[in-house]
Amino acid sequence: MEKNIILAGVGGQGILSIAAVIDWAALDAGLVIRQAEVHGMSQRGGAVQSHLRISDRELFADLIAHGTADLILSVEPLESLRYLPWLAPEGHVVTSTDPFVNVQGYPPVERIIKALRSAVNPLLVPAEQLAREAGSVRASNMVMLGAAAPFTGIEPERLEAGIQALFGAKGAQIVDINIRAFRKGLTLSNANQTTS
Amino acid sequence: MNSSRLLLLGAEAVAQGAIDAGISGVYAYPGTPSTEITEYIQRSALARESGVRSSWSANEKTAYEAALGMAYAGKRSLVCMKHVGLNVAADAFINSAITGVNGGLVLAVADDPSMHSSQNEQDSRVYGRFAMVPVLEPSSQQELYDAMFHAFELSESVKLPVIVRMTTRLSHSRAGVGRRDSVAQNPLHAEYAPERFVLMPHNARVQYRHLLELQPKLETLSESSFLNRAVEGSGPLGVIAFGIGFNYVMEARRMHGIECRVLKVGQYPPPRRQIDELFAACDEVLVVEEGYPVYEELFRGYFGSPKIRGRMDGALPRDGEMTTDLVASALGATPAETTAVPEIVINRPPELCRGCGHRDMFEAINTVMREQAEHHVFSDIGCYTLGALSPFSAIHTCVDMGAAITMAKGAADAGLRPAVCVIGDSTFAHSGMTGLLDAVNDRSPITVIIADNDTTAMTGGQCSSASGSKLERICRGLGVEEAHLRSITPLKQHLDENIAVLREEFAYDGVSVVIARRECIETAARKKRRSAAKGE
Numbered sequence: 001m002e003k004n005i006i007l008a009g010v011g012g013q014g015i016l017s018i019a020a021v022i023d024w025a026a027l028d029a030g031l032v033i034r035q036a037e038v039h040g041m042s043q044r045g046g047a048v049q050s051h052l053r054i055s056d057r058e059l060f061a062d063l064i065a066h067g068t069a070d071l072i073l074s075v076e077p078l079e080s081l082r083y084l085p086w087l088a089p090e091g092h093v094v095t096s097t098d099p100f101v102n103v104q105g106y107p108p109v110e111r112i113i114k115a116l117r118s119a120v121n122p123l124l125v126p127a128e129q130l131a132r133e134a135g136s137v138r139a140s141n142m143v144m145l146g147a148a149a150p151f152t153g154i155e156p157e158r159l160e161a162g163i164q165a166l167f168g169a170k171g172a173q174i175v176d177i178n179i180r181a182f183r184k185g186l187t188l189s190n191a192n193q194t195t196s
Numbered sequence: 197m198n199s200s201r202l203l204l205l206g207a208e209a210v211a212q213g214a215i216d217a218g219i220s221g222v223y224a225y226p227g228t229p230s231t232e233i234t235e236y237i238q239r240s241a242l243a244r245e246s247g248v249r250s251s252w253s254a255n256e257k258t259a260y261e262a263a264l265g266m267a268y269a270g271k272r273s274l275v276c277m278k279h280v281g282l283n284v285a286a287d288a289f290i291n292s293a294i295t296g297v298n299g300g301l302v303l304a305v306a307d308d309p310s311m312h313s314s315q316n317e318q319d320s321r322v323y324g325r326f327a328m329v330p331v332l333e334p335s336s337q338q339e340l341y342d343a344m345f346h347a348f349e350l351s352e353s354v355k356l357p358v359i360v361r362m363t364t365r366l367s368h369s370r371a372g373v374g375r376r377d378s379v380a381q382n383p384l385h386a387e388y389a390p391e392r393f394v395l396m397p398h399n400a401r402v403q404y405r406h407l408l409e410l411q412p413k414l415e416t417l418s419e420s421s422f423l424n425r426a427v428e429g430s431g432p433l434g435v436i437a438f439g440i441g442f443n444y445v446m447e448a449r450r451m452h453g454i455e456c457r458v459l460k461v462g463q464y465p466p467p468r469r470q471i472d473e474l475f476a477a478c479d480e481v482l483v484v485e486e487g488y489p490v491y492e493e494l495f496r497g498y499f500g501s502p503k504i505r506g507r508m509d510g511a512l513p514r515d516g517e518m519t520t521d522l523v524a525s526a527l528g529a530t531p532a533e534t535t536a537v538p539e540i541v542i543n544r545p546p547e548l549c550r551g552c553g554h555r556d557m558f559e560a561i562n563t564v565m566r567e568q569a570e571h572h573v574f575s576d577i578g579c580y581t582l583g584a585l586s587p588f589s590a591i592h593t594c595v596d597m598g599a600a601i602t603m604a605k606g607a608a609d610a611g612l613r614p615a616v617c618v619i620g621d622s623t624f625a626h627s628g629m630t631g632l633l634d635a636v637n638d639r640s641p642i643t644v645i646i647a648d649n650d651t652t653a654m655t656g657g658q659c660s661s662a663s664g665s666k667l668e669r670i671c672r673g674l675g676v677e678e679a680h681l682r683s684i685t686p687l688k689q690h691l692d693e694n695i696a697v698l699r700e701e702f703a704y705d706g707v708s709v710v711i712a713r714r715e716c717i718e719t720a721a722r723k724k725r726r727s728a729a730k731g732e
């Protein structure tokens with residue numbers, strides 16, 4: 001088992017919480033992890049990414065090589081396109097359709113989706129809407145994790161345990177919202193896989 | 197859950213390793229990608245219980261000297277900084293190689309190839325060679341952790357400071373790290389050794405000769421270091437892989453089924469015996485370094501060697517960080533077919549937060565500057581450097597910490613009017629005060645705007661050594677006249693008065709200081725969250 005995952009988003013959108021849950025679950029499963037993240041200047045509203053590698057054998061590089069990512073998980077549609085050169089031929093793209101517009105010349109979302117579709121068969125997730133249904137927009141990153149869960153190589157139950165472990169300190173209500181959000185994403189993803 | 201392994205950033209592995217290796221203190225000034233070392237120690241319950249001192253220093257030089265003092269007193273000390281911080285600490289650092297140490301002194305320095313958050317990509321290994329001290333360059337988080345024990349032992353055995361060098365990728369990447377039994381702190385044990393520590397020429401000459409005589413021993417120690425090892429292989433091509441260059445070589449080898457011999461080097465001076473062996477066994481040697489081609493250049497020599505490949509002959513790019521792809525192509529592998537980035541993808545540069553006081557400050561500065569014939573604004577390093585980007589385009593320089601004030605002074609001396617500069621509170625404490633004293637002594641007509649957001653925001657909100665009323669007291673003490681020591685609140689509703697204050701001070705023919713004071717919204721929000729959590 002070896003998975004190369006690129007998490008993409010904009011500084012401040014919380015991709016590191018997604019990484020933390022996967023890390024926790026991978027460690028729990030006894031896997032080897034390398035997870036490179038971006039700190040510093042770009043965290044101020046710039047494009048940020050995290051290279052996450054999990055494996056049952058020794059890993060060397062902290063960075064993923066071009067053409068070898070099994071999954072691009074993006075919490076922002078434009079950002080999902082930025083890392084396409086890293087995607088493996090059989091790789092998956094799971095992206096939120098909620099744009100984060102903080103630059104001039106941000107293209108219309110339809111054009112982004114079109115560009116994405118012309119390269120891959122993406123799983124599009126209305127993350128904010130599902131998160132709101134789960135109880136808080138702030139849980140949209142857990143919706144995204146749920147939607148991407150089937151491609152991570154880690155059982156959803158273990159990821160849920162990770163959510164429990166990481167959000168536990170914030171109280172039972174926060175945990176519940178995030179688990180609900182995770183399940184909404186997962187359900188969407190499973191439904192999509194059976195229909196396509 | 198496997199509790200024996202911690203999931204740590206490289207920087208945190210350095211911190212945990214240092215705590216477990218028995219440090220009595222860490223001294224540091226923040227700087228990406230080194231900041232997390234000290235932050236981790238500040239959060240560590242173990243460090244707190246064992247009384248490890250860990251608050252931020254005013255700058256890297258004061259940090260380094262304090263660490264040297266702690267080592268003088270017989271205890272183990274850690275000092276951390278980013279690569280450019282070592283320029284600031286260089287005087288202390290280079291001379292500490294001449295004095296040597298008593299307790300172990302380890303300098304953890306984090307370089308930033310590709311300049312993700314820096315002004316340059318200088319390679320700290322050059323400083324290691326310059327000072328002639330051992331440098332360790334581990335290639336994984338676990339090695340970083342283990343290397344801290346080794347670094348302190350080495351430092352105490354050869355009585356020299358030891359550098360642990362890492363780069364952005366390792367510092368900011370997490371992996372599982374297993375811990376060892378911890379070492380007790382050294383007892384207080386200061387020795388009178390003026391012949392080593394009083395660097396008057398007669399002592400310094402003796403000490404310097406001693407340092408030179410130590411060099412062969414350092415090389416021998418590298419030959420048996422756990423950080424240096426050969427990986428079996430075959431074929432005419434061999435690789436010498438330094439630091440995390442090793443990771444990319446091993447990854448490329450596995451991906452493309454390449455069987456070349458590899459020599460991993462993680463302790464300097466490089467192990468001569470192993471290097472000789474590799475050169476003897478191979479027709480061609482690729483040198484992979486995460487940083488400058490420091491050793492490639494050395495191996496090539498002035499007259500060059502047709503056998504050597506690397507950054508200097510184009511086999512690898514001359515600048516920027518290494519990647520598996522770059523190494524694979526240098527090893528002759530065909531690159532994978534990949535999907536291109538669609539044209540509609542635009543850049544998304546960083547920006548000042550919505551609601552940040554720096555925004556309102558720049559709006560006021562820009563308004564007054566538009567009235568001037570010359571509108572240069574000398575700036576410094578911090579979040580406010582983002583004022584260089586649109587929509588503000590408000591600043592015109594950013595060179596090194598403190599340079600805002602002194603460059604404005606020099607330009608004023610040359611006749612530029614107005615000579616305006618912007619500097620953050622943390623940067624002012626770091627290197628601004630001495631420059632302001634120069635300006636006061638010369639009565640140079642400059643206006644210094646201190647952007648006081650009560651924190652070191654750019655690096656994540658560390659305590660600032662001088663903010664709030666302390667800034668007024670410092671400026672007064674340095675001789676700034678009371679009438680030209682002003683403060684403004686950078687908020688929309690104060691825009692008109694702020695413009696008026698700046699206009700007056702820009703027109704003043706002497707040193708004026710305007711403190712633009714409003715708390716960073718990030719730290720304010722964090723404080724609020726923390727007190728809310730406590731209230732529950």
Ligand SMILES: Cc1ncc(C[n+]2csc(CCOP(=O)(O)OP(=O)(O)O)c2C)c(N)n1
Nearest residue numbers: 227281577578579620621622623652653654
């Ligand atoms: C010599 C040196 N040390 C550290 C840094 C890293 N650094 C860049 S900006 C900054 C903080 C600046 O804080 P402040 O001046 O208060 O401005 P703010 O970010 O809060 O606006 C630091 C530590 C550096 N670039 N150079």
